Amino acid sequence: MNDPVAILKRDHREASALMQELADSKPGAKRRRTVEKLDKALLLHMEIEEKVLYPVVQAQVSEEEAEEAEIEHGLIRVALEELQQLVDEPGFGAAVAMIVAGVRHHVKDEETKVFPELKAKLDRDALAEMGEAVMAMKKAARGQGRSRARATSS
Numbered sequence: 001m002n003d004p005v006a007i008l009k010r011d012h013r014e015a016s017a018l019m020q021e022l023a024d025s026k027p028g029a030k031r032r033r034t035v036e037k038l039d040k041a042l043l044l045h046m047e048i049e050e051k052v053l054y055p056v057v058q059a060q061v062s063e064e065e066a067e068e069a070e071i072e073h074g075l076i077r078v079a080l081e082e083l084q085q086l087v088d089e090p091g092f093g094a095a096v097a098m099i100v101a102g103v104r105h106h107v108k109d110e111e112t113k114v115f116p117e118l119k120a121k122l123d124r125d126a127l128a129e130m131g132e133a134v135m136a137m138k139k140a141a142r143g144q145g146r147s148r149a150r151a152t153s154s
Contacts, residue, residue: 001124002131004053005115007138011045012107019103022096027088035087039080042103044141046073052133053118056126061117065109072106 018038025031050073058066079099086092119127 001128002135004127004130004134005119007131007134008045008049008053009111009115011041012111015041015045015103016107019096019100022083023093023100027092032087035083039084042076042080044138046076048134048137049073052130052137056122056130057114057118060121061114065114068109069106069114072102076102076106
């Protein structure tokens with residue numbers, strides 16, 4: 001079974017590693033590539049959560065948790081924009097610290113409250129269905145990424 005919680009936790013670890021890489025980075029092409037990777041990874045992760053996870057959380061766990069996640073996602077999007085704008089500028093470290101703090105708070109809420117409650121309330125079939133939806137969105141995003149790469153190299 002594709003466990004949606006395990007998949008989303010793996011995304012959390014990957015984003016954390018990218019943010020650590022940015023915290024230790026110097027201005028230049030590698031930093032810009034890492035910012036792009038983080039941007040794509042977090043935007044896809046948030047889209048998956050908003051379309052697959054949080055409608056179920058709202059219905060089965062807590063409307064308040066779903067609303068809080070929506071607000072946090074908005075703040076993370078703003079932080080990603082700041083990161084993009086400051087990638088080669090003074091203040092980049094502060095932008096990294098801001099996004100790290102926001103993502104860390106969001107991940108802690110999900111991993112200590114939301115995910116355990118969701119797993120307690122859903123049966124195996126419902127979790128498997130969510131996992132399949134998560135994997136389908138990831139696969140579609142990978143396909144779009146390859147299509148864009150081909151289009152830009154032509």
